[in-house]
Amino acid sequence: MTPHCKARRLAGGNHPDGNPLRTALALAAAGAPILPLRAGKVPFGNCRTCKANACGGRPNMKAAGPCQCPSPCHAWAAATTDPHLLTSLVWASVWREAVAVAYHPGGAGLTVVDLDNTAAVAWARETLPATRTVRTTRGEHWLYQGGMPSANAVRPGIDIKYLMQ
Ligand SMILES: [Zn+2]
Numbered sequence: 774m775t776p777h778c779k780a781r782r783l784a785g786g787n788h789p790d791g792n793p794l795r796t797a798l799a800l801a802a803a804g805a806p807i808l809p810l811r812a813g814k815v816p817f818g819n820c821r822t823c824k825a826n827a828c829g830g831r832p833n834m835k836a837a838g839p840c841q842c843p844s845p846c847h848a849w850a851a852a853t854t855d856p857h858l859l860t861s862l863v864w865a866s867v868w869r870e871a872v873a874v875a876y877h878p879g880g881a882g883l884t885v886v887d888l889d890n891t892a893a894v895a896w897a898r899e900t901l902p903a904t905r906t907v908r909t910t911r912g913e914h915w916l917y918q919g920g921m922p923s924a925n926a927v928r929p930g931i932d933i934k935y936l937m938q
Pocket residue numbers: 819820821822823842843844846
């Protein structure tokens with residue numbers, strides 16, 4: 774009785790993670806503010822108005838400013854869970870160039886169990902409490918509310934991420 778699973782198969786073909794926007798929307802729906810990354814896995818640069826922080830920066834930056842720019846400027850300060858913003862026209866051009874999606878689970882009070890392969894996913898299905906899941910290239914992310922210490926390679930193919938550097 775999980776009607777949403779089927780709808781997810783419609784796009785993306787053999788590459789469920791080939792569409793960063795879809796991954797972003799799934800993570801955002803789970804409460805993780807996301808930020809698109811371009812080639813080299815770095816944030817997109819600021820727009821002309823925001824160049825060199827000429828706009829003063831965003832309200833959620835260390836040096837808080839008035840910037841309300843609709844583009845993903847100011848790197849992490851632009852991370853959002855707002856699906857309307859993520860699917861806006863302004864972000865559409867960003868998604869065409871995006872190669873990955875970054876998010877900060879600790880900042881969102883989430884813990885992510887990163888299951889790298891089908892064996893790890895099978896282990897999680899038998900062992901972990903059911904929760905929100907997001908498909909990745911080779912496996913799945915399982916997202917839990919609340920923190921727990923990060924640990925890499927808890928078992929082969931499994932990482933626990935709370936605070937990502
Ligand atoms: Zn801007």
